[in-house]
Amino acid sequence: MNPPNPDRIIRYTAGTRINHWIVAISFVLLALSGLALFHPALFWLTNLFGGGPWTRILHPFIGCVMVAAFYLLAAHFWRDNLMQPRDWIWLRKIDDVVGNREENLPDVGRYNAGQKLLFFTLVVCLIGLLLSGIVIWRVYFSAFFPIGAIRAAALLHAFFAFVLIASIIVHIYAGIWVKGSIRAMTRGWVSPGWAWKHHRAWFREVGKGMHPK
Amino acid sequence: MPLQSLDIVRRSATTLPEPEVRGAHTGQVAKLIDTTKCIGCKACQVACMEWNDLRDDIGTCTGHYDNPHDLSEHSWTLMRFFEYENPKGDLEWLIRKDGCMHCEDPGCLKACPSPGAIVQYANGIVDFQEENCIGCGYCVTGCPFDVPRISKSDKKAYKCTLCSDRVAVGLEPACVKTCPTGAIVFGTKEDMKQHAEERIEDLKSRGFDQAGLYDPAGVSGTHVMYVLHHADQPGLYSGLPENPKISPTVRLWKGAAKPLALFAMAATAAVGFLHYIGIGPNETDEGDEEAARRESEKAP
Numbered sequence: 001m002n003p004p005n006p007d008r009i010i011r012y013t014a015g016t017r018i019n020h021w022i023v024a025i026s027f028v029l030l031a032l033s034g035l036a037l038f039h040p041a042l043f044w045l046t047n048l049f050g051g052g053p054w055t056r057i058l059h060p061f062i063g064c065v066m067v068a069a070f071y072l073l074a075a076h077f078w079r080d081n082l083m084q085p086r087d088w089i090w091l092r093k094i095d096d097v098v099g100n101r102e103e104n105l106p107d108v109g110r111y112n113a114g115q116k117l118l119f120f121t122l123v124v125c126l127i128g129l130l131l132s133g134i135v136i137w138r139v140y141f142s143a144f145f146p147i148g149a150i151r152a153a154a155l156l157h158a159f160f161a162f163v164l165i166a167s168i169i170v171h172i173y174a175g176i177w178v179k180g181s182i183r184a185m186t187r188g189w190v191s192p193g194w195a196w197k198h199h200r201a202w203f204r205e206v207g208k209g210m211h212p213k
Numbered sequence: 214m215p216l217q218s219l220d221i222v223r224r225s226a227t228t229l230p231e232p233e234v235r236g237a238h239t240g241q242v243a244k245l246i247d248t249t250k251c252i253g254c255k256a257c258q259v260a261c262m263e264w265n266d267l268r269d270d271i272g273t274c275t276g277h278y279d280n281p282h283d284l285s286e287h288s289w290t291l292m293r294f295f296e297y298e299n300p301k302g303d304l305e306w307l308i309r310k311d312g313c314m315h316c317e318d319p320g321c322l323k324a325c326p327s328p329g330a331i332v333q334y335a336n337g338i339v340d341f342q343e344e345n346c347i348g349c350g351y352c353v354t355g356c357p358f359d360v361p362r363i364s365k366s367d368k369k370a371y372k373c374t375l376c377s378d379r380v381a382v383g384l385e386p387a388c389v390k391t392c393p394t395g396a397i398v399f400g401t402k403e404d405m406k407q408h409a410e411e412r413i414e415d416l417k418s419r420g421f422d423q424a425g426l427y428d429p430a431g432v433s434g435t436h437v438m439y440v441l442h443h444a445d446q447p448g449l450y451s452g453l454p455e456n457p458k459i460s461p462t463v464r465l466w467k468g469a470a471k472p473l474a475l476f477a478m479a480a481t482a483a484v485g486f487l488h489y490i491g492i493g494p495n496e497t498d499e500g501d502e503e504a505a506r507r508e509s510e511k512a513p
Contacts, residue, residue: 038474039474039475040228043328053347100493138363151354151466152462155462155466158466162477177488179496191502192505193497193499193505194497197497
């Protein structure tokens with residue numbers, strides 16, 4: 001372990017980071033294999049998984065890994081993602097958010113309102129994907145459900161997957177957009193200036209307890 | 214029957230038209246099953262097993278004559294028996310040879326995600342190409358007649374081929390060949406409809422006022438049709454659907470949802486890209502670090 005560095009604020013521990021990347025990698029595999037079976041134009045993506053039957057076999061198992069890893073992560077994160085009054089003000093000033101005018105925004109805690117909404121979107125989508133996915137998991141479970149339920153589940157699975165993929169595109173872009181964010185999830189730390197600029201309320205909480213100066 | 218080309222006019226999971234120049238200009242084919250002539254001997258089941266080299270497991274008696282009691286990957290056709298007490302109080306034994314209906318608008322083909330795993334020939338036959346099948350079971354989800362079955366061992370989908378191999382060389386399907394009462398006949402769809410007309414006229418003259426042809430319009434007609442004594446109540450025949458059509462859920466899932474979802478995902482990424490190009494990244498500069506330092510020093 002390195003000694004505490006005044007230029008670094010720890011944002012994610014190694015365990016949390018590994019957990020996040022298990023979710024992220026399984027998401028990428030799921031999106032690629034799922035899209036391969038969703039639209040004929042993307043069927044070639046099955047080649048990445050060893051062909052159509054292997055894509056069909058692997059997808060639901062990877063899904064189980066993602067759901068398990070995601071809810072472990074969510075159990076860790078949910079408390080910091082509850083909406084607070086200042087979050088609604090933040091959302092109303094979405095123009096300033098998009099325009100990089102953070103000086104006009106209320107102080108942000110560990111997560112901003114966008115991150116919080118994303119969090120709950122993911123929580124809902126993953127429940128939906130898990131339940132609908134079980135119904136359309138032909139080999140083990142479909143025989144237990146009536147045809148109407150299977151048809152509805154197939155459509156819902158596609159719907160939740162669409163919302164999830166679109167949300168993750170926003171999530172990935174946010175990481176590219178707000179410089180210094182990706183390092184928080186790869187190396188675990190952010191600079192004090194980053195915390196002060198983007199998550200000032202969190203910066204002050206950290207300063208009271210953990211920050212060395 | 215003339216020799217039939219097996220030119221493919223529709224292929225699952227493709228976005229462009231298949232070669233369409235060679236069509237079935239001498240007429241598409243159809244099998245007509247006359248339930249009023251069927252005696253339930255199951256010779257068609259045996260012929261199907263023989264020709265297609267299928268052997269189902271020996272099942273158990275479930276208290277009725279259906280044997281086996283359901284279609285399976287090894288049983289592509291099945292006589293379904295139903296005892297109907299008509300309003301006069303008489304018993305009618307309604308027997309229906311179940312199996313793939315070879316829809317003109319096949320729900321299985323619409324639902325299939327694997328290119329070329331389900332095809333439709335110019336002559337109308339809908340066929341599964343097991344070597345392209347990935348075993349997802351979407352064909353089961355799409356079928357309005359509950360016909361395809363996924364093999365428990367190889368996880369591929371199977372169903373009646375309408376003996377496409379026999380039809381291609383000018384032979385009738387095995388079940389037709391073997392039927393001892395002539396209840397199953399095969400020919401061009403037009404001829405079969407005409408034959409059905411004669412049968413229906415005959416049935417009506419014998420008191421079956423509601424006799425009629427089952428060629429459901431909801432799936433644009435089928436290449437397996439029934440003559441029914443009670444065409445007004447197809448459900449009597451062991452649950453033959455009254456108005457089969459591809460479920461709206463499946464239509465949405467396999468129709469508008471596909472291009473719209475891909476477009477929306479691409480648009481989301483494009484908006485991000487344009488934001489980066491137009492407004493640019495949100496960076497932390499030395500001023501922010503300085504402000505953070507000042508605030509930390511002030512703190513107790």
